[in-house]
Amino acid sequence: MKILRIAVTGSAGSGKSLVCRRFKEIGLVTLDCDVIARQVVEPGMQGFTKITQLFGQEIVLKDGSLDRPRLRNIIVNDPKMRKKMEDILHPQIIKEMVAQMKNAAYTDKKAVAVEVPLLFELGMEKQFDVTIVVTANDPDLVKRISDRDKVTLKDAQKMLDLQMPQEEKTVKADYVIINKGTSSELFESVDNLFEEIQKEFLTT
Numbered sequence: 001m002k003i004l005r006i007a008v009t010g011s012a013g014s015g016k017s018l019v020c021r022r023f024k025e026i027g028l029v030t031l032d033c034d035v036i037a038r039q040v041v042e043p044g045m046q047g048f049t050k051i052t053q054l055f056g057q058e059i060v061l062k063d064g065s066l067d068r069p070r071l072r073n074i075i076v077n078d079p080k081m082r083k084k085m086e087d088i089l090h091p092q093i094i095k096e097m098v099a100q101m102k103n104a105a106y107t108d109k110k111a112v113a114v115e116v117p118l119l120f121e122l123g124m125e126k127q128f129d130v131t132i133v134v135t136a137n138d139p140d141l142v143k144r145i146s147d148r149d150k151v152t153l154k155d156a157q158k159m160l161d162l163q164m165p166q167e168e169k170t171v172k173a174d175y176v177i178i179n180k181g182t183s184s185e186l187f188e189s190v191d192n193l194f195e196e197i198q199k200e201f202l203t204t
């Protein structure tokens with residue numbers, strides 16, 4: 001029932017999802033707080049009700065789901081509304097993440113890797129046995145967010161500015177994965193790091 005709990009953090013666009021994809025390929029359970037953040041605002045969920053009470057019906061699309069690009073725009077441009085939104089969502093995301101990690105302990109896997117973008121910002125590191133930060137060049141982060149999420153470079157930078165600087169996260173984390181090469185090089189770094197973690201934490 002004991003499972004090693006690994007947090008994977010890093011700035012937006014740093015490569016956390018790719019790192020977790022590799023962890024899944026090599027046999028770990030993987031969870032993702034961005035996915036959980038979506039689950040807690042699905043129509044019918046408490047998060048959905050509270051967010052629509054806060055922003056009004058104009059935040060709901062015709063298909064009944066939340067207008068995420070609009071919420072994103074609010075998040076990066078309106079600090080007061082962002083704080084109100086985070087006060088609703090963060091406790092729910094944390095509660096659900098802890099519940100999903102408990103479920104992971106019932107599998108036969110030896111470790112669970114959880115993608116947690118705001119690990120240190122929210123003081124969530126105490127929920128984990130090991131913390132990993134993924135880092136990349138700052139200009140690459142901006143470009144990747146802009147390409148992936150179809151937002152301007154300026155808005156990509158604004159999202160990054162909401163997060164703890166990479167240097168600070170690097171100091172706080174147990175391990176650092178530098179994502180400055182190809183994705184195959186990144187996967188190789190993940191494999192090597194997991195070998196090291198196994199030796200340190202999973203040998204009896």
Ligand SMILES: CC(C)(COP(=O)(O)OP(=O)(O)OC[C@H]1O[C@@H](n2cnc3c(N)ncnc32)[C@H](O)[C@@H]1O)[C@@H](O)C(=O)NCCC(=O)NCCS
Pocket residue numbers: 011012013033034037068069071072075086089093117118149159162163
């Ligand atoms: C604003 C929302 C609707 C935008 O959705 P969208 O689908 O466009 O983006 P997505 O959810 O994939 O987020 C992209 C990245 O933005 C960053 N991010 C999201 N919310 C925040 C935030 N409140 N503060 C800092 N960075 C954030 C994360 O690095 C995330 O990986 C969404 O990000 C959201 O609901 N945010 C609030 C919940 C939250 O804080 N999530 C972070 C994980 S705990």
Ligand SMILES: Nc1ncnc2c1ncn2[C@@H]1O[C@H](COP(=O)(O)OP(=O)(O)OP(=O)(O)O)[C@@H](O)[C@H]1O
Pocket residue numbers: 010011012013014015016017018019034117144145148179180181182183186
């Ligand atoms: N080494 C790399 N080579 C090429 N593309 C990469 C590399 N690392 C990441 N990417 C691409 O950059 C984008 C961001 O990576 P990814 O989604 O893994 O970041 P993330 O840290 O999970 O970001 P977020 O917190 O915003 O969800 C993706 O489209 C991914 O495919």
